[in-house]
Amino acid sequence: MSNLIARWWDGDVAYSFRRSPTAIVAAVVGLVCVFCAVFAPWVAPHNPLDLTTLELSDARLPPFWMEGGSTKYWLGTDDQGRDILSALMYGARISLVVGLASVLLSVLVGVALGLIAGFRGGWVDGFLMRVCDVMLSFPAILIALLVAGVARAKFPDAGASVAFGVLIIAIALTGWVQYARTVRGSTMVERGKEYVQAARVTGVAPWRIMLKHVLPNVLGPVMVLATIQVATAIITEATLSFLGVGVPPTSPSLGTLIRVGNDYLFSGEWWITIFPGVMLVLIALSVNLLGDWLRDALNPRLQ
Amino acid sequence: MGAFILRRLLQAIVVMVSVGFIAFLLFQYVGDPVLILLGQDATQEQIRQLRADLGLDQPFFVQFWHFLLNAAQGEFGLSLRQGAKVSRLLGERFPATFELALVAAVLALVIGIPMGVYAALRRGSFLSQVFMTVSLLGVSLPTFLIGILLILIFSVWLGWLPSFGRGETVQFGWWSSGLFTLDGWLHMILPALTLAIFQLTLIMRLVRAEMLEVLRTDYIKFARARGLSDRAIHFGHALKNTLVPVMTITGLQLGGLIAFAIITETVFQWPGMGLLFIQAVTFADVPVMAAYLCLIALIFVVINLIVDLLYVVVDPRLRVAKAAGH
Numbered sequence: 001m002s003n004l005i006a007r008w009w010d011g012d013v014a015y016s017f018r019r020s021p022t023a024i025v026a027a028v029v030g031l032v033c034v035f036c037a038v039f040a041p042w043v044a045p046h047n048p049l050d051l052t053t054l055e056l057s058d059a060r061l062p063p064f065w066m067e068g069g070s071t072k073y074w075l076g077t078d079d080q081g082r083d084i085l086s087a088l089m090y091g092a093r094i095s096l097v098v099g100l101a102s103v104l105l106s107v108l109v110g111v112a113l114g115l116i117a118g119f120r121g122g123w124v125d126g127f128l129m130r131v132c133d134v135m136l137s138f139p140a141i142l143i144a145l146l147v148a149g150v151a152r153a154k155f156p157d158a159g160a161s162v163a164f165g166v167l168i169i170a171i172a173l174t175g176w177v178q179y180a181r182t183v184r185g186s187t188m189v190e191r192g193k194e195y196v197q198a199a200r201v202t203g204v205a206p207w208r209i210m211l212k213h214v215l216p217n218v219l220g221p222v223m224v225l226a227t228i229q230v231a232t233a234i235i236t237e238a239t240l241s242f243l244g245v246g247v248p249p250t251s252p253s254l255g256t257l258i259r260v261g262n263d264y265l266f267s268g269e270w271w272i273t274i275f276p277g278v279m280l281v282l283i284a285l286s287v288n289l290l291g292d293w294l295r296d297a298l299n300p301r302l303q
Numbered sequence: 304m305g306a307f308i309l310r311r312l313l314q315a316i317v318v319m320v321s322v323g324f325i326a327f328l329l330f331q332y333v334g335d336p337v338l339i340l341l342g343q344d345a346t347q348e349q350i351r352q353l354r355a356d357l358g359l360d361q362p363f364f365v366q367f368w369h370f371l372l373n374a375a376q377g378e379f380g381l382s383l384r385q386g387a388k389v390s391r392l393l394g395e396r397f398p399a400t401f402e403l404a405l406v407a408a409v410l411a412l413v414i415g416i417p418m419g420v421y422a423a424l425r426r427g428s429f430l431s432q433v434f435m436t437v438s439l440l441g442v443s444l445p446t447f448l449i450g451i452l453l454i455l456i457f458s459v460w461l462g463w464l465p466s467f468g469r470g471e472t473v474q475f476g477w478w479s480s481g482l483f484t485l486d487g488w489l490h491m492i493l494p495a496l497t498l499a500i501f502q503l504t505l506i507m508r509l510v511r512a513e514m515l516e517v518l519r520t521d522y523i524k525f526a527r528a529r530g531l532s533d534r535a536i537h538f539g540h541a542l543k544n545t546l547v548p549v550m551t552i553t554g555l556q557l558g559g560l561i562a563f564a565i566i567t568e569t570v571f572q573w574p575g576m577g578l579l580f581i582q583a584v585t586f587a588d589v590p591v592m593a594a595y596l597c598l599i600a601l602i603f604v605v606i607n608l609i610v611d612l613l614y615v616v617v618d619p620r621l622r623v624a625k626a627a628g629h
Contacts, residue, residue: 134321138599141563141566145565152587242447277451281448
């Protein structure tokens, strides 16, 4: 294992990472956010989901550097006396889980359909690509909203777990098209190469050629896309939650926190909504920058 | 030329019919209209009667055909929540969204193109660096957060601009316009800016990249060799040639503007179609959702068609290629 890490550290990708200050800063910021999110129950100073610890007398306190703030609540409290910093950590947790799960789902669906379309060609390919065209001509947020709306009409009183599932599927539905297109393109290129023909001649089953031979060779661009899509998915989740059709209010994500805080903007309590916003932008920006760096690092033409 | 337009029209019709099919499925399988109209304790006889009245006992494709005929006339039935005709609800809200998107698009072009040209011509200058950094931020900031920030700064802290609704409007027949009163314009500034920022950064980056590309070409070098002024080269030759991709993206983005207006309208409580749609999604109001979907698809298709046609008008090479191709 340590041998593997040492080899990676000496490799091209790690070299270009060490040479890019932007990538390093983005990675550090991103890691801090992820760390806080993953270990929220242990790192957070308070538990925002535990209603018994809330004190209404502590409601709407400003951050510690402003008048009336205290170091008990570094970033202040919301209308119910919840510590904003802790709520941020727990919220980022939900945002990350939804973002990662939906990207994973759209990668699985997109890569599978792209492989099939590129490998089989013919009417399967034609049909799938037309579906992609129609999907692409609609903005992602509209598709996600439609799915959420349909789910609401179909299951009017569903529980929290269904709401999460619907949300993940809605976001995944907006993302798979890009993977399908990319993988289809590179699969069509790979299909004509000699190693695929050799495998075919020796009698390897088509699905085995797809998975064992073609798939590993088309995954590079998929990784870059997936990195950038994590940021997009997190922002889409936040937007849906902000619009009130995202995660259930019992488990607030960053978008929900912003939505709640938005009502207190005019009474001067800007910190309830601005801090979750800053956290969201930090995560999205660092993931985006890492994605940009990865694209350049994996593209041999640019070196 | 004629064949090209005909093919585009056919494609547009195929897209519209498939979107209509999705909307039809929504109507049929999400929220049974009979149960909604009659309530839970209707008798079997009543249900059968209403099904026959609504044409729900007819074959699938007959029903779909009727749906398409109605949809083509803008007839989508009644809103489940408000009880009013969906076509009337959307019609009332359309002017607000249209004016918002229009002002945002103009704003994005008028600010974005000069910024892009500047960033390309004075590459490496301090201001260009600032433009590029800001544009990166503009892409990473979610729309609703930009709106909240603008409200916080200009409405809450400075108290300069209103943050809520459309303000005073003037009525022209069924069209209510906010573009003819000072109050309407004051209310327009923040939402339009919010909606424009993403497009603005996109247009700026695109113009910059295209300009850099064009400035390297031989005909620009030749123009320089002929001793033309910088001004003539940059604006007469270079900028003109970057406008085709800018046009395409702007056209496509105009549809995106109307969709992103959903978010902007929610932040600013702007009484447009987007706000209506969000309410429909929250309350599972299927007819409104289906009608909105069809309307957005129609807008997209029409804009795409216009962009395709403009292409042929603007780029002489395409005209030649098309003529040669057919």
